[in-house]
Amino acid sequence: MLDMWNPWEIYDRLIEQIDPSVRVSAYGRAGKWTFVENSEAGAGMAFHMPVESVPRSLPEDVTGLSLREVAAFAKSWNFAEAAIGMAALNSWYALPSRAEAAGFEPCEVNNWQNLFDPWAKETAGKRVAVIGHFPFAPAALPAVSELIVLERNTLPGDLPDSAAEYVLPTCDYVFITGSAFVNKTMPRLLELSRGARTIIVGPSSPAAPVLAEYGMDSLTTFSVTDVASFQPALSGHLLGGMYEAGRRIEFHAH
Numbered sequence: 680m681l682d683m684w685n686p687w688e689i690y691d692r693l694i695e696q697i698d699p700s701v702r703v704s705a706y707g708r709a710g711k712w713t714f715v716e717n718s719e720a721g722a723g724m725a726f727h728m729p730v731e732s733v734p735r736s737l738p739e740d741v742t743g744l745s746l747r748e749v750a751a752f753a754k755s756w757n758f759a760e761a762a763i764g765m766a767a768l769n770s771w772y773a774l775p776s777r778a779e780a781a782g783f784e785p786c787e788v789n790n791w792q793n794l795f796d797p798w799a800k801e802t803a804g805k806r807v808a809v810i811g812h813f814p815f816a817p818a819a820l821p822a823v824s825e826l827i828v829l830e831r832n833t834l835p836g837d838l839p840d841s842a843a844e845y846v847l848p849t850c851d852y853v854f855i856t857g858s859a860f861v862n863k864t865m866p867r868l869l870e871l872s873r874g875a876r877t878i879i880v881g882p883s884s885p886a887a888p889v890l891a892e893y894g895m896d897s898l899t900t901f902s903v904t905d906v907a908s909f910q911p912a913l914s915g916h917l918l919g920g921m922y923e924a925g926r927r928i929e930f931h932a933h
Contacts, residue, residue: 723769728758795819811856857884891932
């Protein structure tokens with residue numbers, strides 16, 4: 680399990696698996712997503728957070744740099760820069776052949792709005808926490824005894840994210856948005872959720888089974904299967920959005 684005296688361990692282990700010979704071939708932003716493509720024909724994304732109180736260290740153009748070198752900036756306290764790092768990291772793990780070899784399988788429905796549907800029966804009568812405001816969660820989980828939404832930018836009914844310290848140890852199920860990797864809250868959220876069934880969700884999540892060693896029970900993320908369509912799909916230039924360039928994939932540790 681994660682040693683909380685070294686919360687960087689989870690990042691370091693993810694980064695060190697990346698082949699240093701693989702290069703960044705393209706990167707940029709499309710709406711709320713930062714994306715990276717690499718020389719191995721992999722592509723990944725991460726949620727863009729416009730928090731830049733700390734100066735950037737990455738050069739203006741990361742094209743041609745080692746993918747591992749760029750992925751290391753997932754550890755940056757400049758969150759806009761950290762999103763580039765996580766997108767680079769995710770582009771390595773989400774390569775379809777690599778994700779399949781790691782035990783990931785396509786989700787039955789290729790739509791994020793159906794994210795919680797498979798958990799409706801299992802969570803009935805349970806206390807459930809969702810990290811991140813997913814507006815479709817309440818309707819998808821109607822039979823839970825209590826649904827607690829924790830969010831940094833709160834909306835009506837949400838608890839502030841600082842409530843995690845008090846709430847998560849009392850929950851039966853915890854869903855954690857992958858964007859928690861970008862803002863560095865993931866290690867602590869996993870530790871607080873050790874008593875619950877913990878599910879990491881969203882395209883910002885790396886397709887890495889090693890996360891099971893830190894308390895992850897299930898993970899749903901996104902794998903790009905058509906890199907040529909990735910940028911126009913993510914930018915909204917294709918009718919089906921990101922789903923025209925890839926598929927949701929899932930992994931269950933237990």
